[in-house]
Amino acid sequence: MAKTERKPDHGDDKLYALRHSTAHVMAGAVLELFPDAKFGFGPPVADGFYYDFDLPRALTVEDLPKIEERMRATVGQDLAFEHKELSVPEALAFFRERRQDYKIDQITKLDEEVQDGTVSIYQHGGFVDLCRGPHVERTGKIGPFRLLSVAGAYWRGNERNPQLQRIYGTAWPSQKELDAYLEKLKEIERRDHRRLGADLELFRIDDELGSGLVLWLPNLSVVREELETWWRAIHREHGYTLVYTPHIAHEKIYQRSGHLEKYGENMYGPLLLESGGGPGGQRPPDRFWIKPMNCPGHIKVYQSKVHSYRELPLRIGELGTVYRYERGGALHGMLRVRGFTQDDSHIFCSWAQAQDEIGKVFDLAMEFLRTFGYSDPRIYLSTRPERRLGSDELWDKAEGALKEALGVREVPYQVDEGGGVFYAPKIDIKVLDAIGREWQGATIQIDLNLPERFDVTFVNAKGERERAVMIHRVLFGSLERFVGGLIEHYAGNFPLWLSWEQATVIPIRETARPYAEEIATALRARGFRIHLDPQPGDLRTRIKEAQGRKANYMLVVGDREAESRTVSVRRRGSREEERGVALEALLERLITERETKALPPDFGPRGPSLADTLG
RNA sequence: GCCCACCUAGCUCAGUCGGUAGAGCACGUCCUUGGUAAGGACGAGGUCUCGGGUUCGAUCCCCGAGGUGGGCUCCA
Numbered sequence: 001m002a003k004t005e006r007k008p009d010h011g012d013d014k015l016y017a018l019r020h021s022t023a024h025v026m027a028g029a030v031l032e033l034f035p036d037a038k039f040g041f042g043p044p045v046a047d048g049f050y051y052d053f054d055l056p057r058a059l060t061v062e063d064l065p066k067i068e069e070r071m072r073a074t075v076g077q078d079l080a081f082e083h084k085e086l087s088v089p090e091a092l093a094f095f096r097e098r099r100q101d102y103k104i105d106q107i108t109k110l111d112e113e114v115q116d117g118t119v120s121i122y123q124h125g126g127f128v129d130l131c132r133g134p135h136v137e138r139t140g141k142i143g144p145f146r147l148l149s150v151a152g153a154y155w156r157g158n159e160r161n162p163q164l165q166r167i168y169g170t171a172w173p174s175q176k177e178l179d180a181y182l183e184k185l186k187e188i189e190r191r192d193h194r195r196l197g198a199d200l201e202l203f204r205i206d207d208e209l210g211s212g213l214v215l216w217l218p219n220l221s222v223v224r225e226e227l228e229t230w231w232r233a234i235h236r237e238h239g240y241t242l243v244y245t246p247h248i249a250h251e252k253i254y255q256r257s258g259h260l261e262k263y264g265e266n267m268y269g270p271l272l273l274e275s276g277g278g279p280g281g282q283r284p285p286d287r288f289w290i291k292p293m294n295c296p297g298h299i300k301v302y303q304s305k306v307h308s309y310r311e312l313p314l315r316i317g318e319l320g321t322v323y324r325y326e327r328g329g330a331l332h333g334m335l336r337v338r339g340f341t342q343d344d345s346h347i348f349c350s351w352a353q354a355q356d357e358i359g360k361v362f363d364l365a366m367e368f369l370r371t372f373g374y375s376d377p378r379i380y381l382s383t384r385p386e387r388r389l390g391s392d393e394l395w396d397k398a399e400g401a402l403k404e405a406l407g408v409r410e411v412p413y414q415v416d417e418g419g420g421v422f423y424a425p426k427i428d429i430k431v432l433d434a435i436g437r438e439w440q441g442a443t444i445q446i447d448l449n450l451p452e453r454f455d456v457t458f459v460n461a462k463g464e465r466e467r468a469v470m471i472h473r474v475l476f477g478s479l480e481r482f483v484g485g486l487i488e489h490y491a492g493n494f495p496l497w498l499s500w501e502q503a504t505v506i507p508i509r510e511t512a513r514p515y516a517e518e519i520a521t522a523l524r525a526r527g528f529r530i531h532l533d534p535q536p537g538d539l540r541t542r543i544k545e546a547q548g549r550k551a552n553y554m555l556v557v558g559d560r561e562a563e564s565r566t567v568s569v570r571r572r573g574s575r576e577e578e579r580g581v582a583l584e585a586l587l588e589r590l591i592t593e594r595e596t597k598a599l600p601p602d603f604g605p606r607g608p609s610l611a612d613t614l615g
Numbered sequence: 616g617c618c619c620a621c622c623u624a625g626c627u628c629a630g631u632c633g634g635u636a637g638a639g640c641a642c643g644u645c646c647u648u649g650g651u652a653a654g655g656a657c658g659a660g661g662u663c664u665c666g667g668g669u670u671c672g673a674u675c676c677c678c679g680a681g682g683u684g685g686g687c688u689c690c691a
């Protein structure tokens with residue numbers, strides 16, 4: 001169960017062969033255009049394939065149609081894919097003659113691994129590739145395809161190796177499936193949180209302020225405030241103690257925690273702070289670092305007094321803002337940033353309690369994710385990384401505890417070998433969003449290292465000091481990433497309880513304004529966020545604007561409504577209006593929808609954004 | 616960090632074969648009193664990302680920096 005477990009599920013062998021064959025045909029087309037091309041790897045991937053090339057010049061998107069054209073010609077010729085076994089020396093000679101350095105490198109590697117002395121090749125037309133297969137029989141069997149993008153990629157994914165040019169493409173058995181896939185790509189683009197973030201005034205990242213740092217604009221700040229309020233309530237219910245800890249800390253604590261040694265490249269600092277030192281000023285300034293994690297602070301909170309076993313488990317939680325250095329190329333909207341707030345908690349308990357606590361966190365995490373309409377949770381267990389603290393015995397014990405906790409719940413899971421943090425192994429819960437993409441949900445780590453380094457203890461029933469166990473966990477992960485994901489999951493159409501504009505009241509004409517104000521006041525008195533449309537003007541325009549702001553409800557009132565004490569209700573994303581709804585009935589409906597945290601009627605894989613594109 | 620592309624009004628973009636620039640939306644003022652997804656007129660808005668170079672002259676060409684985007688996990 002190595003990292004290869006994370007390989008996309010090709011499921012269907014035919015689809016695998018189809019895409020793999022399309023990759024070969026693409027490589028053949030590239031060879032026609034660039035006779036000096038050298039070839040890297042060209043595997044099928046989740047929804048298509050790619051192939052890496054070493055070319056004399058940089059490709060641009062304008063090259064893709066030309067390559068596609070040649071590919072279609074190859075498909076039209078209906079050439080056979082011919083398979084041959086070669087001895088390793090034969091293969092080496094063959095690819096040396098063609099100056100295929102990367103293939104030679106791979107044959108050499110295979111020779112060491114496989115040791116049966118042969119490798120296999122596939123040929124169609126003039127293109128021969130080192131390849132395990134399988135392929136479709138003839139190029140004519142290749143279905144509709146599309147080349148999508150060009151990107152840089154390192155040989156074998158290692159940045160010390162030469163960088164190759166990668167072309168991504170997609171291929172499907174039928175035109176219908178290709179169209180559906182291209183439509184899904186468009187849907188993903190429509191849902192892009194960076195785009196919705198700008199359109200709906202949700203967040204902004206300003207160059208002058210600094211890249212990777214998020215400004216939460218008023219609308220998204222409403223979402224965050226609701227999430228935080230709910231988070232605090234849930235955590236108090238589940239026996240958590242909430243705290244606040246500083247954003248910078250003295251160098252010595254990060255020396256002790258091991259952060260400087262194992263995590264220092266991700267940390268900002270040092271900040272030099274004068275610490276008195278008398279009039280002579282001979283004492284060197286103290287060095288502080290910006291906190292990259294909340295755990296050292298929470299350990300200090302725990303250690304503010306001696307704890308009895310009777311107090312355990314002690315669950316210390318904080319919405320803690322941390323800063324981590326991320327490489328420029330890794331930054332991405334709200335999803336990959338340099339400053340973010342974790343809903344971080346550290347549970348201090350005895351070894352005997354640890355599994356039960358892990359289980360409770362697991363159950364809480366599931367409840368969390370369900371609330372937002374995420375589905376199909378998948379569990380991953382990440383084990384000790386190469387760069388780590390502590391002995392193998394401790395890691396055996398910690399990994400064992402996580403496996404045990406999952407085992408008790410009979411939860412199927414996959415192992416990510418070496419994917420743990422430097423101080424602990426972890427359980428990750430990943431979920432699928434409204435359009436079937438996987439997102440990181442919650443993370444649970446069991447840590448035996450930091451308690452040892454900080455000598456974290458409690459007094460047990462025998463009156464002895466006993467080593468505590470520390471469980472690190474986040475449910476949201478970071479508010480930035482979670483909310484960025486929510487924007488895409490909901491396509492900007494937030495459920496009522498989170499919405500920044502729960503309803504807009506639109507008076508049809510000036511005479512209905514007093515009644516509109518009365519409606520707005522009544523709703524605001526029940527704690528709803530209401531926009532009272534101030535502009536005179538075309539009613540259609542005002543409806544359109546309210547739809548554009550993603551108001552959950554549009555309450556249109558004119559003289560008729562004022563007279564009958566009703567409202568005309570129109571839901572976001574819908575073209576239907578419901579007239580003559582009594583004010584009290586409306587209030588009741590909205591309150592129920594808010595209290596139950598109901599997902600909006602326009603939630604789903606298609607609904608929201610299709611509605612958006614109408615008109 | 617690396618490869619490639621991009622950076623022009625708040626946003627989305629056009630444009631200048633090198634002679635300091637335009638549209639739509641948004642914004643402001645006015646008109647429009649409108650029954651369910653774009654009513655009309657006028658106006659304001661720019662160090663063409665920044666720094667160097669070439670040139671009589673650079674938003675445009677060259678070099679560098681910053682930022683953004685696609686990638687850099689899928690191993691014949």
